[in-house]
Amino acid sequence: MADATALPRARGPRSLNLRLWLPAAWLSLLALAALLAPFIAPHDPLAQDLLMERLPPFFMAGSEPGYWLGTDSLGRDVLSRMIYGARVALFVALIAATITCLFGSTLGLLAGYYGGWWDRVISRLVEIWMAFPPVLFAVLLVAVMGTGLFSVIAAIALIDWTRFARVIRAETMVQARMDYVDSARIGGANRLTTLAGEILPNVLPSIVALLMLEMGIAVIVEAILSFVNLSISTDDPTWGSMIAEGRGAIHFAWWVLLFPLIALFLTVLSFSTLGEGLKQRFDPVLQ
């Protein structure tokens, strides 16, 4: 790390900065909407109004002022439901991805650095886990644990830890063979201190990139589970339950599907682009 900072800092191309700022802007907007939902949502996201059902969005004939993105089959305001849906999406993204990251990265570091039985047991567990189709695994876990936000988060952590464990194990093995690890050991550091103080900082860029990627994946998994009616209650506003409702009413009110879908596209794209960008920015080798 010390050598890398001594070199003149390479200025990334303009596009790299845009690739950091655009996703950051979208995610900040989303976070703001989630935090301020009760103040900015034009309607109660749960309020049904059968006189206002299936209103089209503002740019189409037959739209009502105040219902910018239209209403669904029960007359609930699409924009308000999306704003409240951002709360669930971001909550799951932050909590589930962080737990998954801590759990999986720890196992990856241990397997990669200690090797031996640690590695054998953890690698075999990863292999067993990877033999399950993830979506089916998630659906099954939630069915076992009972529906609800807690189950969704637990299911994500219980399934996706393998992604972190695999990648971090491989990176740790590469780092563990480097000279700086040997010199730390010769200098008297014990194995755990070496792992935490020397190796961890060098695999951190990968962990951060994976963490960002996992946040996007968590949003998708929550949407999928809502879609098959296994996330939180179907009445609660989530992007996934809106999509399920929109898929059912696709020939009558396609906007109920379109707008949450756009939000999901932008959110997933933002998380993965931000992850890649941050990795390049903080990678001591690339800098």
Add this chain to the structure above:
Amino acid sequence: MLIRTILVRLLTTAVTLFGVAVVVFTLVRVAPGNPIAMMLPPGATDEDIANLTALYGFDKSLPHQFVIWLGGVLQGDFGTSITLRQPVDELVLGRLPATLELSIMALVIALFAGGLMAVLGARHRGGSTEVGLDLTSGAVLSIPDFLWGLLFVLIFGVFWPVLSISGRIDPRMEFDFTTNFYVIEGILRGRFDVVGSTLSHMLMPAMSLALPLAAMIAQLLKQNLKEALVQDYTTLARVRGFSETAVILREALRNAALPTLTLVGVQFTFLIGGTVIVERLFAYEGLGNMAIDAVINRDLPLIQGIVLLFAALFIAINLIVDLSYTLLNPRLRHG
């Protein structure tokens, strides 16, 4: 040395399969609800309950139950579906062809589209075409199959209804299938209307599954092609008068393909895993769609059967990829 490598690999595969069986068994046993109560029709007597409990060994300890269950599975007895009241193995094998046809079609699309993008990018390397292709594949890569599926449902369901977005075949099609491989059987019996209807129903779910993999192939293969195109043998081919496209297709592709094929082997299991939600999205009558119904209806024997079949399929694919890689790669063979 080679024999030893293969034997070790087979042994770890057996351990993995056993682990999968343990996980499936445990998951389904800790699920809330009494499985016996769900297996019986309403109005069952106490005697019925006692008989079934003894039959499935629910009065015995958990490890003992596991042995009984595993013994049945090894003999091909996966139990009877609670909701559909048919043997699980018949149900599962009946749906497998639909999922296999869909997965293979998706794989073919991914190879073709990804290969085309890679060759185009390598042919026009350094130019704006390459930058455009890189940006496209980067964006396509980060969007999962579920979202592509929803987008296609929206486009072809509402805005441009030229393709069907639900089911596996036009229900008005009159044709008695003896197998459930609709495409293959249609071709063999010369009924191309059946083939056409099936393919047009499969196209959009297959595209949803194929796009992320196509982007991955495009990136990796282009990278390897570019590396091959600065080697001596490609220069020699150019000197001999071949056009750049011919050099790529005839010389570079063959040498650059191995890493891509390894990637495809590994990613194919992820693609098959994606069928679960994509089939649901397009109401496609495959294994994944049946699996979600089984979970929602708490049909425990059926869930166990489907999960085990998927796991066995994944493990088999990984084994084949690993072994063929060992056999194809001379460095590993003598190592």
